[in-house]
Amino acid sequence: MHEMSIVQALLEQVQSEVERAGHPGRVVALHLVIGRLSGVHVDAIRFGFDVLSSDSIAAGAALYIECPKARCHCAACGGEREIDEIVIGCPDCGSAAITIRGGQELLLQSIELEE
Numbered sequence: 001m002h003e004m005s006i007v008q009a010l011l012e013q014v015q016s017e018v019e020r021a022g023h024p025g026r027v028v029a030l031h032l033v034i035g036r037l038s039g040v041h042v043d044a045i046r047f048g049f050d051v052l053s054s055d056s057i058a059a060g061a062a063l064y065i066e067c068p069k070a071r072c073h074c075a076a077c078g079g080e081r082e083i084d085e086i087v088i089g090c091p092d093c094g095s096a097a098i099t100i101r102g103g104q105e106l107l108l109q110s111i112e113l114e115e
């Protein structure tokens, strides 16, 4: 499963960030940002995290996931809309002269450590 390797990479990133911070405490929570257009299934990430985190530095940590929408800007009508799925034309005028921004992020935003 694709998401399993994402979670694996995430846990490695958490491990190295915590080591770099030189913090001895437990990881309390992780905040992720997974854009709506990233193609990543949040449920699968949660499942993968439950399975893989149990013997990692993030064992027992809460997982907070934010799923930002993308914005679609149309050069033909000047419209700008929030979208939560991929579009091939402007939702307003149907023009293909659109630029889609955001919504594809997949990142570890922050790590909360025990005081």
Ligand SMILES: [Zn+2]
Residues within 6 Å of the ligand: 074, 075, 076, 077, 078, 079, 090, 091, 092, 093, 094, 095
């Ligand atoms: Zn348009």
